[in-house]
Amino acid sequence: MAPDAPSRGAEVEVRAITKRFGAVVAVRSVSFVIRGGEFFSLLGPSGCGKTTTLRVIGGFEHADEGEVAIGGTPMGRTPPNRRPTNMVFQRLALFPHYTVFENVAFGLRMKRLPEEEIRQRVGEALELVQMPGLAGRKISELSGGQQQRVALARALVNRPRVLLLDEPLSSLDLKLRLQMQEELKRLQRELGTTFVSVTHDPGEALAMSDRVGVMDSGILHQVGAPMEIYERPRNRFVANFIGDANLIDGVVQGTDGDTVAVRAGGVVVRARRAGWEQIGQTLTVCVRPERIQIGAAADLPNAFRGRVEDWAFSGSMVKYRLAAGPVRLHAAVPYLNGAPLFQVGEEVAAGWDPMQAVLVPTEAAAPGAGGGP
Numbered sequence: 001m002a003p004d005a006p007s008r009g010a011e012v013e014v015r016a017i018t019k020r021f022g023a024v025v026a027v028r029s030v031s032f033v034i035r036g037g038e039f040f041s042l043l044g045p046s047g048c049g050k051t052t053t054l055r056v057i058g059g060f061e062h063a064d065e066g067e068v069a070i071g072g073t074p075m076g077r078t079p080p081n082r083r084p085t086n087m088v089f090q091r092l093a094l095f096p097h098y099t100v101f102e103n104v105a106f107g108l109r110m111k112r113l114p115e116e117e118i119r120q121r122v123g124e125a126l127e128l129v130q131m132p133g134l135a136g137r138k139i140s141e142l143s144g145g146q147q148q149r150v151a152l153a154r155a156l157v158n159r160p161r162v163l164l165l166d167e168p169l170s171s172l173d174l175k176l177r178l179q180m181q182e183e184l185k186r187l188q189r190e191l192g193t194t195f196v197s198v199t200h201d202p203g204e205a206l207a208m209s210d211r212v213g214v215m216d217s218g219i220l221h222q223v224g225a226p227m228e229i230y231e232r233p234r235n236r237f238v239a240n241f242i243g244d245a246n247l248i249d250g251v252v253q254g255t256d257g258d259t260v261a262v263r264a265g266g267v268v269v270r271a272r273r274a275g276w277e278q279i280g281q282t283l284t285v286c287v288r289p290e291r292i293q294i295g296a297a298a299d300l301p302n303a304f305r306g307r308v309e310d311w312a313f314s315g316s317m318v319k320y321r322l323a324a325g326p327v328r329l330h331a332a333v334p335y336l337n338g339a340p341l342f343q344v345g346e347e348v349a350a351g352w353d354p355m356q357a358v359l360v361p362t363e364a365a366a367p368g369a370g371g372g373p
């Protein structure tokens, strides 16, 4: 799926926000811009600062440094209910003994809207989340997925410019989660509302988002379209966190046109030039397992010889572990017929299109060069 780039301007601007809780720096000088109508995800492991960032945008926390602007207006200390945002909390915070209708209507009642308008808007919101028949049910009588939909409807009924979602699908089982990913994306497209979603699940972020920001330890490492961060991770953390990556440490031997040759423990591997690499520099080549081709003979581009150490079947793919001297590689090959193509102990050649492999710094920190937020 290749989402079209949204064309509206900056809707949410996060400018160098830092947030501390005592000695813990939850968010470290994080900056990014979310465009109007975009589905943006903040992705990272537990404790990396995603929820805190979202709460700062929603006005539930105030940053120690930096600021947030929404629709071009600096938010300062504007409280949550005066911002053009609504938040769906990780714990849904529904009233369990109230009906679906009363839960969704709650915010509108607080605003003292006329009963007729409340009925109409709640009806529309429940239709959007595909729960029109269940308005009279109590929350305690609903499944987890249905409760999630009610929480969504309760936020959407306010018609926010920006919807903030904290791990919206994490409580659901896998099948339902995949189905709800599609539904959330459909809903976001239909409404044209800017969605900012937080998740620790890379698959979910890649599947739903126009752009993803990858965080760790309070640091925003990279912002980009799903395919961009997968194909061109900026550092080891991003490469490892999103999908499987072979990370091969080596020393730059030389460059040739658009590619660079890296010597790694007796084999020479090639990658796309980054621009910041220097001859003699130690760095890391990142290549995705599905980019590695295995052949019985050395008829592959930039191939080196190796041996099959192990293989595992995963349904659609066979995953091979290869050894070439001290270098270990994982290769994923589509499974086509009744047997693996190569056996344990078999001598093979392995290689890849050098333009499909990228360089990252050997240490976790990002280089000064390269695309970032």
Ligand SMILES: Nc1ncnc2c1ncn2[C@@H]1O[C@H](COP(=O)(O)OP(=O)(O)O)[C@@H](O)[C@H]1O
Pocket: 021, 024, 025, 026, 044, 045, 046, 047, 048, 049, 050, 051, 052, 053
């Ligand atoms: N209210 C709080 N008081 C103290 N520490 C907090 C508070 N909220 C978050 N933290 C800490 O800040 C860090 C980031 O938390 P959080 O933003 O919730 O991460 P994530 O949502 O990515 O799991 C964690 O170390 C967490 O323990």
Ligand SMILES: [Mg+2]
Pocket: 047, 050, 051, 052
């Ligand atoms: Mg969180």
